[in-house]
Amino acid sequence: MxxxxxxxxxxxxxxxxxxxxxxxxxxxxxxxxxxxxxxxxxxxxxxxxxxxxxxxxxxxxxxxxxxxxxxxxxxxxxxxxxxxxxxxxxxxxxxxxxxxxxxxxxxxxxxxxxxxxxxxxxxxxxxxxxxxxxxxxxxxxxxxxxxxxxxxxxxxxxxxxxxxxxxxxxxxxxxxxxxxxxxxxxxxxxxxxxxxxxxxxxxxxxxxxxxxxxxxxxxxxxxxxxxxxxxxxxxxxxxxxxxxxxxxxxxxxxxxxxxxxxxxxxxxxxxxxxxxxxxxxxxxxxxPATPLAGSENLYAPHPGVVAFLVAPGSRVEAGQPVAEVIDPLNDRVAVLASQYGGVVYALENRHYASAGMWVAKVATATAFKTGSLLSA
Ligand SMILES: [Zn+2]
Structure with a gap:
């Protein structure tokens, strides 16, 4: 060496x-x-x-x-x-x-x-x-x-x-x-x-x-x-x-x-x-390999504490709940699901979501994105 x-x-x-x-x-x-x-x-x-x-x-x-x-x-x-x-x-x-x-x-x-x-x-x-x-x-x-x-x-x-x-x-x-x-x-x-x-x-x-x-x-x-x-x-x-x-x-x-x-x-x-x-x-x-343009981010629509419902690597169907964002003050519960279905390959490791934060990412077979495909 x-x-x-x-x-x-x-x-x-x-x-x-x-x-x-x-x-x-x-x-x-x-x-x-x-x-x-x-x-x-x-x-x-x-x-x-x-x-x-x-x-x-x-x-x-x-x-x-x-x-x-x-x-x-x-x-x-x-x-x-x-x-x-x-x-x-x-x-x-x-x-x-x-x-x-x-x-x-x-x-x-x-x-x-x-x-x-x-x-x-x-x-x-x-x-x-x-x-x-x-x-x-x-x-x-x-x-x-x-x-x-x-x-x-x-x-x-x-x-x-x-x-x-x-x-x-x-x-x-x-x-x-x-x-x-x-x-x-x-x-x-x-x-x-x-x-x-x-x-x-x-x-x-x-x-x-x-x-x-x-x-x-x-x-x-x-x-x-x-x-x-x-x-x-x-x-x-x-x-x-x-x-x-x-x-x-x-x-x-x-x-x-x-x-x-x-x-x-x-x-x-x-x-x-x-x-x-x-x-x-x-x-x-x-x-199978999937397009990077098919990587789907699931975002928190409102602030709250995040409870994940699946582990990284899980396969989910379209519409299957992946995580909940819970607002304990106003009883809002947002259920986040993939529009297309695929492999939930990454989750946030913070459990407090501010509005608009990505919470989970799903590898889908549908190339729906254009432009820059990577996060900041
Ligand atoms: Zn890196």
Whole structure:
């Protein structure tokens, strides 16, 4: 294992943070996987999974069972982990700018297409190498004026040329679920099956430019640009990027983390990065993939205390009660139900609802939303 420290731009005199990446295997000898945890710094199940992955990768590397390179970043957001305000740890938004730590990543297709267009040929693997060179160069040119910009640039630099990018997050109180690009579902399904994922969300553009999309969307956008120009140049979907939601914020437990790490390693066996033994047979997919545009939020119509009626991961029919919002002063009881039916994949973990707060989220098969599909 090689450990590399990446200094972030110092925001203030006397202050300085660093990002740490752990490198296993041999760069260039095979595929590259990049795995990071806790980009939303208050989402910690992935950091514990990373701890178990670190131990496993160390052993696999020592035994000569890695083909290619695995880059592991157990703490993707040292800025967010250091944001404690009035006793609360605030890891989703950068206090200095108000920006979500998982938004505003560079989408580079339009930037690099004019630079690579004339050099693309009939060999897809050759084109992938040219595109990755251009992506690496473009990352170096992204403006870095703040500590947060420098964090984003370091993360992109580590991930942008990987074949597999796993961004480990969690929701408030949730069943395990994944987000990926619609064109990537075939590549993602084995991961979803090994992880036992309860909901799989697909989109070609989620809105807000999250980290995973910055790594993968460029490939199908370049395909579209090349097709528009009638270039006879195959462009591969060379990066599978998946945001893995490892249940809820409270689900930081060794038993689950070991199981999740084992599932990720089985997926890496399936992809040929881990070579100690063949990948085991995949369990069945728990639920079919559904459009991210079909993720239905159930909102509190009035303030009150929330009583949940189902557990995360439950399947509900259209109209089946999911939660009640109870106003004990005026005897109002709002019964919240899905309009379409589907898997209740996430619940709020606060039990006092203000008017308009989302209380539960349901993965439905009906793509009814347009515009930005992610929450703030
Ligand atoms: Zn998150």
């Amino acid at each position: 090689k450990r590399i420290e990446h200094a972030l731009l110092s925001p203030s005199l006397g202050a300085g943070r660093q990002l740490t990446s752990l490198h296993f295997g041999q760069a260039g000898s095979g595929p590259k996987a990049y795995i990071q945890a806790a980009l939303h710094a208050d989402e910690l199940p992935g950091m514990l999974v990373a701890w178990h992955l670190k131990a496993a990768f160390t052993q696999l590397e020592a035994a000569g069972h890695l083909h290619g390179e695995i880059v592991l970043v157990p703490q993707a957001n040292p800025i967010g982990n250091d944001q404690t305000l009035l006793g609360q740890q605030l890891g989703r938004f950068d206090l200095a700018s108000g920006e979500n730590f998982n938004r505003h990543y560079p989408q580079l297709a339009q930037t690099i297409y004019p630079r690579v267009k004339a050099r693309l040929g009939r060999d897809g693997a050759h084109n992938t190498r040219i595109i990755r060179d251009a992506l690496r160069a473009a990352i170096e040119q992204t403006p870095v004026r703040t500590e947060l910009h420098s964090l984003r640039q370091h993360l992109m630099r580590l991930a942008v040329d990987a074949d597999i990018v796993l961004d480990l997050h969690c929701d408030y109180d949730a069943a395990l679920h994944v987000y990926t690009g619609t064109p990537l579902w075939g590549q993602c399904e084995p991961l979803a099956r090994y992880l036992g994922s309860s909901a799989q969300f697909l989109s070609t553009e989620a809105g807000g430019d999250p980290f995973d999309e910055a790594c993968c969307r460029v490939w199908w956008e370049l395909q579209a640009l090349a097709a528009n120009d009638r270039l006879e140049a195959p462009i591969e979907l060379a990066c599978l990027a998946v945001t893995v939601e490892l249940r809820g914020q409270g689900d930081v437990k060794h038993s689950q983390a070991k199981q999740d790490a084992a599932a990720i390693i089985d997926f890496l066996r399936h992809r040929g990065l881990v070579t100690d033994r063949p990948a085991p047979e995949m369990p069945a997919l728990k639920q």
